[in-house]
Amino acid sequence: MKFGVIVFPGSNCDHDAYHVISKHVGQPVDFIWHRDTNLSAYDAVIIPGGFSYGDYLRAGALARFSPVMASVKEFAARGGFVLGICNGFQILAEAGLLPGALIRNRDLHFICEHIHVRVENDDTPFTNELKRGTVLRIPVAHAEGNYVCDDATLAELQREERIIFRYCDETGAVTDATNPNGSRDNIAGICNRERNVLGMMPHPERACEDLLGSSDGRDIFRSLAATLAAAHV
């Protein structure tokens, strides 16, 4: 089993994701430079947070044209697992691997704080070590995390149970007051129809140690590792 962390110019959570995979998940992991196009050595790739290409045009809008993204599309089509975190989610949406878009937060500010999300579907490669309804405390850190999509897409996401995380309070109640950025239907993370591509705004790699205030994010990486281990048997 091997993980890869893609590095775009301007990625800045690449080292954090790498650290979690090697230290807390205990699996081999490489950095993948954005000009590399051969992903055949990997079982799962992480598109980390940051400001790819400065995000000056629109978050993720330039990264989707990077050479590695064509390979990521093929990789996903072959069934490889892709986890996009924060800027990674924005890039996946821009690249069309996930539906919808992430726009400026409702209050227009960058927001960095610990929030709560509820696990909406535990039957995915990223959440199988969790239970539906579990509340996770994970930090967010973004200015453009306000998820939008049209009514038909929302209905489809709901029908196909592709909303994986929703913003909630510590008891699991999903309300407008628990929505940090104005996301439609309190969406914090969604997956594709095949369930091998997940995008989420919260940073699970920042919540893998009690020292940092939470280790709730670890189960997401563990789920993925368990999925890969099962696939390799």
Added chain:
Amino acid sequence: MITSEQIAAHNLTEDEYRRIEELMGREPTLVELGIFSVMWSEHCSYKSSRIHLKRLPTTGERVVVPPGENAGVVDIGDGWCAAFKIESHNHPSFIEPFQGAATGVGGILRDIFTMGARPVAAMNSLRFGSLDNAQHGRRNRSLLAGVVAGIAHYGNAFGVPTVAGEVAFDDAYALNPLVNAYALGLVRHDQIFFGKAAGIGNPVLYVGAKTGRDGIHGATMASAEFDEEALEKRPTVQVGDPFLEKLLLEACLEAMRSGAVAGIQDMGAAGLTSSSCEMAARAGTGIELDLSLVPQREDAMTAYEMMLSESQERMLIVAHRGREREVMDIFRKWELDAVVIGRVRDDQRMRVLHNNELVADIPVAALTDEAPKYDRPMKKSGESRESRESGERKENPVDSLDSPDSLDFNAALLRLVSAPNIASKEWVYRQYDHMVRTNTAVLPGADAAVIRIKETRRALALCLDGNGRYCAVNPREGARLVVAEAARNVVCVGARPLAITNCLNFASPEKPEVMWAFSEVIDGMSEACKAFDTPVISGNVSFYNETEGRGVWPTPVIGMLGLVEDVRRIVQPGFKGAGDIIALLGTTRADTSVSEYAATILGRTTGEMIKEGRVPALDLQAELAVQKACLGAAEAGLLRSAHDCSDGGMAVALSECCFSSLNRQAIGAEVELADMLSVAARLFSETPSRIIISFEEAALGQIEEIAARAGCQLTVLGHTGGDRLRISADGDEVISLPLAEIETAWRTALENRLQAEVLVAAGE
């Protein structure tokens, strides 16, 4: 022919110009005059402060690189070192708050990675005029919103966590906001780089962003006071590009690892000019540059413009001869320019060519060592009562302000926690990514932030502290108090104070009262730094913080670094559970005449405090005892919480201990303040050298022993528990409030005042 108008336009005096002619042995060219003007500016030459700065302690067993380089470096064990520095960006932030603050962050980050250190934490210290000021309130609010947005823009995209800082308000800063940016990086002991143009014949490379016409004369702008036309100086402020800086960081660190780099320096203030001649000066060499080779953003730039441009995100690298190709390849990988533009020479001169013409030829020493040094006239400020009586500080100040008979202490506490100087700064730090790099073990809002070092069990504690009010009333005592508070703050999280960086913000040095205050601050700071064994390893002086004749208070800001030996032993301010003992390390005296209580509850202006007030007396030995006791108890693992008792006094500090925080519900407290002071003094006095601690009942004996051994007074105040804060004095309950009410007031005060400005700032 250089005219007197040109001399004046370059902010040089006639005497200074004559000295230039003497050093050159001829009349300088216009390019040379421009070079002298920036190198001899207050900002670059420290001409008014150098003779005073010498009195600061700068050595110690942990000091690896003392002041003089791009940043100071201290040893933190296990082969690791910390490089850190603070720098002001006050003038540009007033003219253009968003970009002024953003480029301040960019500049200080480059100072850190120039040393070979990867930046792992940033902080900032901000001062503005009062948010409610009738005349300037709106502008003050929008300055704050713009500065915070600019810092967030740069730091967040670059990927450095902004982990702590301070935001303070006083009308002296209304037209002179202070924006001080701090950064800290980690570097292996044997991989530190220096800004030296060493090795005769070595190639000089220009790397990073292209040069444009932005920021020309920025250093000169920052070396003069403002008049009502200040905003017309907007073109001297640069525009920052954090994305480019992030690429520059990665490329520079990679080039350094390759072994091809002999020396490296940031092009900050005075850009190409200061970087090249400072590198030559440090190495005792000369340097030759051909400006025709410099990557340019605009057409037909003159030599004068290129030498004085302050375009951001640029570096000068001296490579080992024959290895320049390696450096260029690394920069190409990161899609950055890297061009050989000159050579290191052996003649100790700075030679600048443009279009095959020699446009400047100056002895390096004339720009650096020979720059003017002034012992400016000083005059004790006549106004303050303290200065009239200095030298006869009384043991037991009698001038505490008695509260009006009818004072409702509950209402007073609610007003104090809502005062912008005390209220939660969450509205500010929520906009900063303070968790990226996954090392932040103590988040913003505590006495100091803590950054763990992944490769070791150690961690670093860092904080910024300043107090313009104290320094206005008594600069020497104020400076001692500020250093003591900074040291106490890192002790509160369980760290041993190691070293400081300082940012000295003052008005015009040409005013004898300002210069006197500067000298007093240096002496007070020296004394305190010696007592705590925390040498000054880097810093910055910012003079001319003056607009329309009105200057800022003397405002030294201290960045303290502390070392936590075991990250599992860190302590935080919040109470941990019900039934713990609450105790005070230290002693409360009547110190209310210069305080937040005097300002907020009694309505005293800082000017009135200068006339009538007295800053708290600081006994350095007592302070050391309190710190020793707190640290001893923390390192023994006995403390459940520790919090510095400062602005707003005991009642505010106790409230802050009760408030909720990450993973903690709010917890109430019931305490008795028994002593001979007035109730107002017991609640709101700002006596220094006090720490509120909490611990399990069973630990009382051990903590008493630790305190006794340290020679520190320990007083049990009460217990944690319940959902109210209840404080009694002599059997009367003087404060009893639901915690939720105090916490809501504290948490929402700043945000409520700024609501209107949110949309304006976000539009930047």
